[in-house]
Amino acid sequence: LAVIEAVEPNIAGAIRSELADQRASLKLIASENYASPAVLLTMGNWLSDKYAEGTIGHRFYAACQNIDTVEQLAADHAKALFNAPHAYVQPHSGIDANLVAFWAILAQRIESPALAEAGAKHVNDLSEDDWQSLRKALGDQRALGMSLDAGGHLTHGFRPNISGKMFHQSSYGTDPETGLLDYDAVRATAREFKPLILIAGYSAYPRRVNFAKMREIADEVGATLMVDMAHFAGLVAGKVFTGDFDPVPHAHVTTTTNHKSLRGPRGGMVLCQPEYADAVDRGCPMVLGGPLGQVMAAKAVALAEARQPAFHTYAQNVADNATALADGLSRRGVNLVTGGTDNHLCLLDVTSFGLTGRQAESALLDSGIVTNRNAIPRDPNGAWYTSGVRIGTPALTSRGFDAAEFDRVAELIVDVLSATTPTAAPSGGTSKAKYVLAEGVAAKTHAAADEL
Numbered sequence: 127l128a129v130i131e132a133v134e135p136n137i138a139g140a141i142r143s144e145l146a147d148q149r150a151s152l153k154l155i156a157s158e159n160y161a162s163p164a165v166l167l168t169m170g171n172w173l174s175d176k177y178a179e180g181t182i183g184h185r186f187y188a189a190c191q192n193i194d195t196v197e198q199l200a201a202d203h204a205k206a207l208f209n210a211p212h213a214y215v216q217p218h219s220g221i222d223a224n225l226v227a228f229w230a231i232l233a234q235r236i237e238s239p240a241l242a243e244a245g246a247k248h249v250n251d252l253s254e255d256d257w258q259s260l261r262k263a264l265g266d267q268r269a270l271g272m273s274l275d276a277g278g279h280l281t282h283g284f285r286p287n288i289s290g291k292m293f294h295q296s297s298y299g300t301d302p303e304t305g306l307l308d309y310d311a312v313r314a315t316a317r318e319f320k321p322l323i324l325i326a327g328y329s330a331y332p333r334r335v336n337f338a339k340m341r342e343i344a345d346e347v348g349a350t351l352m353v354d355m356a357h358f359a360g361l362v363a364g365k366v367f368t369g370d371f372d373p374v375p376h377a378h379v380t381t382t383t384n385h386k387s388l389r390g391p392r393g394g395m396v397l398c399q400p401e402y403a404d405a406v407d408r409g410c411p412m413v414l415g416g417p418l419g420q421v422m423a424a425k426a427v428a429l430a431e432a433r434q435p436a437f438h439t440y441a442q443n444v445a446d447n448a449t450a451l452a453d454g455l456s457r458r459g460v461n462l463v464t465g466g467t468d469n470h471l472c473l474l475d476v477t478s479f480g481l482t483g484r485q486a487e488s489a490l491l492d493s494g495i496v497t498n499r500n501a502i503p504r505d506p507n508g509a510w511y512t513s514g515v516r517i518g519t520p521a522l523t524s525r526g527f528d529a530a531e532f533d534r535v536a537e538l539i540v541d542v543l544s545a546t547t548p549t550a551a552p553s554g555g556t557s558k559a560k561y562v563l564a565e566g567v568a569a570k571t572h573a574a575a576d577e578l
């Protein structure tokens with residue numbers, strides 16, 4: 127840090143402060159983790175200075191031999207870890223991985239047949255008329271994903287994201303009674319909507335998904351099954367999700383981030399079946415610029431870590447700890463969406479405390495417990511204030527927390543939420559954002575967090 131301090135002390139200060147904040151709080155954000163020192167150090171070096179557009183052995187720049195080594199190692203580790211026929215490790219983030227996947231599927235399903243029909247090898251060889259009709263066809267496709275309030279992700283075809291502008295979109299939700307994914311309802315929607323792409327995966331659904339069933343549905347309607355396993359990739363890597371619950375053998379294309387339960391650097395990857403490999407490898411220049419050599423190297427290091435037996439233990443602990451956390455919360459009267467969890471996260475419905483998600487998130491933060499507010503199915507408070515709080519176990523499990531410690535975390539959460547009351551709004555009723563936390567609770571919770 128002294129080297130950075132000499133150039134821009136405020137940045138050195140922000141880095142120091144981030145470390146202090148992370149040490150002084152209980153990190154329960156379900157999508158965060160602690161990458162190892164090896165992963166962090168691999169990101170700060172000379173690989174960062176190199177341009178390497180293209181793919182392994184086929185670059186648009188000279189002197190890419192070291193980036194070739196790095197990218198090949200990361201892809202090999204990814205293939206071995208997930209038992210995937212092909213891996214593309216260039217995406218800079220999860221959203222980029224999804225964009226690469228979408229365009230690869232469009233290239234394979236729509237563009238290639240159009241080129242074949244026109245007797246052309248490359249889009250540049252198409253006549254203007256053929257090119258215009260191909261562009262129209264590319265823009266006229268359908269995608270079906272999990273609805274946002276059921277736990278789906280913005281990048282799965284929703285309007286604020288580019289995916290919603292690319293595709294005609296429809297979504298499937300969860301059963302209003304149980305909160306669980308209803309595969310018969312997914313099948314009925316898919317039959318009616320006839321998507322080109324059926325998207326599975328989530329960021330706030332607290333249960334496993336049966337990907338074998340999703341593939342059956344995709345096959346029935348002629349859709350490509352794309353699974354976004356960003357949240358639970360660590361549980362797949364650690365062999366907690368196997369068989370029907372491992373997406374990789376069932377999906378045509380699987381995307382992921384590296385930095386959530388997988389505990390790597392920020393970034394994304396695409397895994398796919400052989401028939402999609404060529405299109406996926408065209409991610410750069412299709413939607414990506416030059417790959418980040420230092421991040422691909424850090425992906426290789428993190429994936430090598432995830433191939434060690436210790437990672438299996440870690441992944442099992444993440445799941446066991448989530449069960450302990452859910453049990454601890456339920457036992458103390460908290461309503462959990464779906465009644466519990468069988469992955470790494472729980473979604474708390476905080477309306478029984480008389481709170482919005484925003485108030486609950488803020489009161490917990492005051493007390494040193496870092497979470498994020500999240501919509502619950504059919505949320506009456508909308509996506510900004512919400513009625514839920516999402517919590518997950520990957521980060522604290524990396525710190526070595528066990529089931530008993532997660533039960534204590536559940537107790538602290540309930541203490542804070544029970545001691546929080548909404549503030550009256552000037553217009554009458556209560557504010558959706560403001561709250562009062564009973565005196566002494568924050569300090570007591572901070573002290574307990576320090577002990578943990």
Ligand code: PLP
Pocket residue numbers: 157218219220221222279281327328329354355356357383393394
């Ligand atoms: N996909 C899912 C399921 C996610 O939860 C997220 C991030 O929250 C993303 C994609 C996007 O990842 P990134 O923030 O790296 O773009």
